[in-house]
Amino acid sequence: MELYTFEFKAMGSPCELRLYSNEKAFAQEIADEAIVEVHRLEKKYSRYRDDSVTSEINNSAGNKNGIGVDAETALLLNYAQVGYEQSDGLFDISSGILRKAWDFRSQKLPSQNDIDALLPLIGWDKIRWKAPHICLPVEGMELDFGGYVKEYAADVAANVCRNANIQGGLVNLGGDICIIGPHPNGDAWKVGIRHPRNPSVPMSFVMLEKGGLASSGDYERFMIIDGVRYAHILNPKTGWPVNSLASTSVYAEQCVVAGTSSTIAMLKGERAGIAWLEELGLPYISMNQQQKIFGTLKRIKDISQV
Amino acid sequence: MKNIFYIILISIVASACTTVNPWERGILAKTEMAWEPDPLMGQLQEHVYFSKEGSNGGYGAGGGGCGCN
Amino acid sequence: MGKKSSSISPALAALTSAAMALPGISSNVKAAVAANEPKLSLAYTRYDEDSIPSNDALSTAGDRDRYDIDVAQIQFLYPLSDKWQITTGFVYDDMSGSSPWFIQPTDTLTATGDPLVVMSGATIDDTRYDFSIGAEYFGEKFTIAPSIGYSTEKDYKAISGALEVEYEFPSKATSLRGGIAVSFDEIDPTQEPGEIRVNNEDKENYAIFGGVTQVINKHTILQTTLGISYFDGFLSDPYKQVWLPTGNLPDSRPGDRTQYTFATRLRRYSELLAAALHVDYRFYYDDWNVRSHTLDLGLHKVTDSGWAFDTSIRYYTQTQADFYEPFYRAPRADGEYSSDYRLSPYGSVSLRLGLSETIGDWTVKLAAERYISDKSYSVQSVDVENPALLDFTQFTFGVDYSF
The missing domain is CATH 3.10.520.10 (ApbE-like domains)
Incomplete structure (x- = not known):
């Protein structure tokens, strides 16, 4: 049993995958699969890609019929809804547009006007989510999965490894850790x-x-x-x-x-x-x-x- | 008749049987891509054709009886 | 210390449960799940058959007007959980009009000349009630759908049941489906004074099918199905007769019929048209020697504004049953006779248009169909066209409401 470490970049952070295996080629194969999954989620929910689900949803804002989403996105939206409910509305994936007012590299505070312009476009309670349709009723509203898709990707990557019978290892995506299993000696x-x-x-x-x-x-x-x-x-x-x-x-x-x-x-x-x-x-x-x-x-x- | 069918089939298959990832299934999940986008209409049509023509069946079974001997 | 007794906080339970449902976390990516909300669908259809053209019918016989049918359909879909849903359906069908009784040669003395339809003098006014209930179970790999139905009208009752199963391979690109269906029917024809009709007959049907569904690429999906259906019992039309020089005999078909179908259908999304192309083909063959091809080409478009439009063209061609003749010059040794156009050689073309608009939870639909039969549409050349070939027009108005 050897420990193999694979470093890669994803979700804007340095990442690593450590796993125990008897065979290097197999470890590489499984690591590749896990990393592919992380990148797939990154692409699927990226705010920057035109072909991402996030962009598709955000581009549909203002369309009162909304758009249909696939099963994985539907379950992630359900999860976001639970987060919203359990946090008294503080965990809100529609709040991403505040980035337009807040530029942390500028050393300048936004004006209250800047903020007031954005507040009407924020609020999960304004969004109509009835699987499989999501409707962002006002143009300019946006969803941002960035608040939890990285941790979800860590879980998925760890699961890929476990499903391949890797029994020891961990996934580290920019500081979010998901354990695959303990060291072979149980540590x-x-x-x-x-x-x-x-x-x-x-x-x-x-x-x-x-x-x-x-x-x-x-x-x-x-x-x-x-x-x-x-x-x-x-x-x-x-x-x-x-x-x-x-x-x-x-x-x-x-x-x-x-x-x-x-x-x-x-x-x-x-x-x-x-x-x-x-x-x-x-x-x-x-x-x-x-x-x-x-x-x-x-x-x-x-x-x-x- | 049959040739047209083969041409359609081969050209579709030739555009490669690729692996479709779960997130790419959005298109396949659209209502207009369903086998039967309007179930009520589909049931009515099947009933009409089955009663008024000499053939029946195709994509499933059931649909009940009908006094259309 | 943080931890409470052994009970889990509601917040944690809620988050954990939502997390566990995520694909890739619990290794269960279900492609199909039960609908999320109940839905009620209503539709009204008016179906009008064209009258028999005067030169195709015996002028001294009954009204050439054929059937007019009003159909009301109600369907209620109710999801019980994300794994189970129930659908209940009710169809009310009110038909009135005449139907072809038998076919005779223009010159009955020499049994020559074009065949002419003789319409039954009596017009029928009958109502059919059809009830059905089905359930669908969406498992991780399997979908199971049992259903039962009951149909009743003045002269006919049928009870049927079916079970359909689908298995999805881990690749999620391929699934296998199969099913069985049975139907037990009872025919009690309305008696007509002066006519001898059968009384209280039975009919049974057993059918089985199996098929494969394959995702070809992200725009294309293909499904192929093979089926066998077996009928046993009274399969003749109790209201029809056949003409012989020696006098009419009742429509008399074999006591069983085995049918085979091969069907394949394709759905392909066109980014250019932002619409789905539908291609459906079915080949049918039975042991009465009827063979048919059905080809249905359609275009279905759904826009972001809530409007949806569809159009399709259906082409159908069939050959005749062995024992079919428009009229008979001599009796048959096997005693099998039918002049029913449905067992004759012909082809048909049908054009359909549909339009719907969805606003919020409501959808309103309109559809129209025009269906025309003719011997010239048949793939094989037809010597004698059955004069009772059917043309019809149909209009549908429907409303759907999602709760």
Whole structure:
């Protein structure tokens, strides 16, 4: 049994696939299959490609009959709906157009007018989703799957490997981890959790034999203006950034659930976010703006002990 | 008659039996691509042709009886 | 510490359940799922057969007007879950008019001349009620669809059942389908004073089919089906007779009939036309020696604005049954006789147009069809055309509502 590592780029991030196999050619074959799946999802839901499902849906905005979507997209939309419902409307895949007001490289804040122009086009409650038809009633409305398709792709890639009988390994898509299986000797994988203010020293370690770990932080896209940090954790109802935690990492059996959970916690702001994570019951670790650490994973490093 | 059929069949198949990925099935899932886009109309037509012509059957079975001996 | 007792939070349960449904996570990409919402479909059709042309009918006989039928269809589709759906249907059919009784030569003394239709004097006014109920189960690899139906009219009752199964290969490009159907019918012809008609006869049908569906590419899908259907019992038309120089005899067909069908159909999407091309072909053969070809070419277009349009042309050609004659000059040793145009050699062409508009949950449809039969449409040359060949016009108005 050898450990093979495959590095690749996808979803705008450096990615890697590590898997154990007796045969290099087989490992390569399965890795290729898994990577193809990641790229397929990337292309299918890319905002930048004209032939993506996202573009097809967004181009249909304003058409009152909407368009039909395929089974996979339908189930992803169902998932987005659950996310919206479970987060009091904060997890909203129609909020992507806020990028038109917020340019984090510009060092300039948007005006309230800029935001007000976009708010009427945002709101999952305005969208009519009745499988298999999705209707974005007003032209200019957009859907963005970017908030969870990466974690979903991690789950899919791990599943491809497991279905091929790979029993040990992990998928790492830009920091979102999905475990294929433990090391051949049964040992768990040691996964570091990034410190939001100090990228070179992990905040904590987690030992994972299975499941997924996903993180969300205010360090991903932000600008500091007059000493105030404005991060890309935008409340879809106001259009403005949330007073969020600095970072959250959540463990769940599915990476996509871990990802959505950490995103929702960040969107709820510090107090409501922590309360929500406690209620959710999944192992998590969060750091607030004052660098105080919360969560089950701060003391217990081995998930199996939680 | 049969030649036209073969020509159509071969030209379609010749445009390659490619693997269709799940996300590419959007076109195949369109209503107009269904075997029967309007089931009620289809049932009526089948009933009319089966009662008023000498042949019956084709794509399935069932559809019940009819006093059209 | 975070973890509550052993119960899972509702939020986590909801997210996990939605995640588990995603394809690739639980390795179940179902291509077909039950409909998401209930749907009610209604349609009214007016069907009018052309009258027999005067030079084709015996002028001293009954009315040359043939059938006019009003049909009302109701169908209700109800999804019970994402795996199960139920469809219930009801058809109400009201027919009135005359139908061909027998065919005689122009000159009955010498049994020569063009055949002429003799229409039955009595006009029929009958109502048919048809009830059906079917279920569909959408599994990971299998789809199973059982159904039953009951049809009743003054002189006829039938009960039928069918079971259809489809299996999808893991590649998802190919699926196999098959099914069986049975039907048990009872015929109780209306008696006419002075005429001897059969009383209370039975008919049974057993059919089986099997086929393959293949996705050719992202624009094209092809399906081929083979079927066998066996009829046993009273297969003659109790209201028809045949002409012999010695006097009429009742329409008398063999007591069984085995039919074979080979059908293939294609759906191909044209990006250029933004429409689907439909090509359907069926070859039919039975042990009465009737052979037919059916070719149906259609174009179906659905626009983004909610309008949908379809047009098709159907071409049909059939050969005659062994024992068929327009009229008989001598009795047959096997005692089999029929002058029914449906067992004669002929061809037909039918043109259809349909238009529908969908606004929100409502769809309104209009359709029209014109069907014309003639010996010249037959692939093989026909010596004597049956004078009772059918032409009809049909108009349909329908409404669908999704809940």
